[in-house]
Amino acid sequence: MLSIPPALMRSYDLLLNRKGINNNHQPHYKKWLRYYLDFCNKYEYNPKDIRSFPAFNDKLKNKKQPESLRKQAYFTVSLYYEITTSDCDA
Numbered sequence: 001m002l003s004i005p006p007a008l009m010r011s012y013d014l015l016l017n018r019k020g021i022n023n024n025h026q027p028h029y030k031k032w033l034r035y036y037l038d039f040c041n042k043y044e045y046n047p048k049d050i051r052s053f054p055a056f057n058d059k060l061k062n063k064k065q066p067e068s069l070r071k072q073a074y075f076t077v078s079l080y081y082e083i084t085t086s087d088c089d090a
Contacts (some may be wrong), residue, residue: 002038011083032076048084
């Protein structure tokens with residue numbers, strides 16, 4: 001599994017803190033982001049393109065992930081999109 005690049009991780013940590021995400025929940029957000037980035041790399045999707053998320057969501061459905069976790073994954077990835085639309089280096 002891919003690691004989240006350090007610069008992206010710093011930006012993501014700052015955003016999680018700015019959004020008031022509880023420190024105890026942050027590892028779950030980082031896990032979903034790592035899964036998403038890994039999925040995009042493996043299946044050659046552009047992770048910065050929001051149109052990549054439906055394929056990831058379909059993969060989660062195929063793996064029998066409940067809707068609540070898919071929503072959590074979407075929220076996590078939407079935070080990543082906030083970073084990538086405001087910072088070209090993410």
